[in-house]
Amino acid sequence: MIAVVGYVEEWWIQVLKAIIIFAIALQLVPIVLIAERKLLGRFQGRYGPNRVGPYGALQPLADILKLLTKEQFRPNTSAGLLFVLAPLISILTAVAAFAIIPFGNVQNIFGTPVGLYGIDVSIGPLYVFAFGAIAFYGIMLGGWASGSKYSFLGAMRGAAQLISYEVSQALALVGVIITAGTLSLTGIVEAQSGMWFVVPQFFGFLVFLVAGFAETNRAPFDLTEADAELVGGYNTEFGGGRFASYYFAEYLNVLVIAGLVTTVFLGGWLMPFGINQPGWVDPFVVLVKMAIVTFLFIWVRATLPRLRYDQLMRLGWKGLLPLATLNALVTAIIVVIR
């Protein structure tokens, strides 16, 4: 066995959990989609979509229907199988990474103890980073297989960006892992019962958040897409269902990062001021915190312009990386001295 699993249920509970988590992820994405479009509208002094359904609530449904009923086309220059495979890689890794977000500890549901997470592995964050690294193949292969200059440029930028920011992101978590003394995400949450890690690990939180923006390819780090210069970057040549897959994966990645920030820095399902809520509230606490982080994502997107490529690299290597390293180092020293 590669990793020790914290708590294992019966196989049928595992299957049931997998289905439920996938269903929840599938429901959350359209909510984030409409929330983003409505909020972006408000941030820009307009209403956002308000025609389809009450207050435009059915807009994502209309979008998805439109995309899925479109023709599945492929450019002549595209590289066959990879072109089909790339969006699938993106969506697969996003859903797989979502499995690790804990929505609560082991609960008694109808007399059966069930952990409210996909799986509680003892390599927690590493699992996420592993899938984050594979997710990059979705973008890279997608851009390359399109056989288009713009797509290729976008994919190249994406590759450089993800490599640069993954390092800082991982290093930002090292401080937390040292303090908590465990890699299990439920363990990290339980270690925050005294104080959430945002406070002692504030710089780690900042670096993780900024690197998170970059990892999800969202403004101000959306150089891979850069609609103004690269007409969509890696997803230029994708349309219909394949584009929908990329779109879905992007928003699911936002949710994964939001869930990770919630779990690692914002105390997961723990309530502030030592309030002890009943177990069934836990998932909602996590969801509310995730919503707050997602709001931050949208707020930043509405505010900051896209970085230039050299600025991106400078921020990553000269700003975030030293800060994250220093944070890990200082935390390690403090933990050893104690």
Place this chain on the structure above:
Amino acid sequence: MSDPDAPQRPPIARWTGDEDAIAVQRSPDPGAARGTWRSFVETARGLKTTMRRVAEKPSVIQYPEQKVPVYPRFRGRHKLHRFEDTGLEKCVGCSLCAAACPADCIRVVSAENTPENRVSAGERYAAVYEINLSRCIFCGYCEIACPFDAITMGHDFELSDYARSDLIFTKEMLLAEPIERTPLRREGE
């Protein structure tokens, strides 16, 4: 923060006309710490600015339901007029509008008025009067050229259609009382 080894910045350059390229003075480099601090503060200021927009009411006109009223002199779709007392057409088929039209979109074929068939107040009348609105540039020259004020520019601007042939407006369509779909701005507003 001042570093003695840092390269000296050039003094304020003044263009004397001798050289093609001159050095431009920039604001002093804030340095790493100040620069970082400044970027933080400015980011926070930007976030505050966008958040303030959320508190405001969106300044949006929900177009098909709400419309921006047009000004009285707005040049929209043309109208042909009749005399109010006699009901005769003002147009006498002189084709001056067609001559003035820079887009060449007006077609007039005139015919003689007879005692049995009296259409206009003059000697002749327009048997055919067509405006091809897909070519019209709404310049209003036809209105100026008309000696009888028979053609004027109306206020309608919602003129899209599914076929080009539907945009050729005939005399009957131009004479008909238009469905005013556009609110008019009050005088002096």
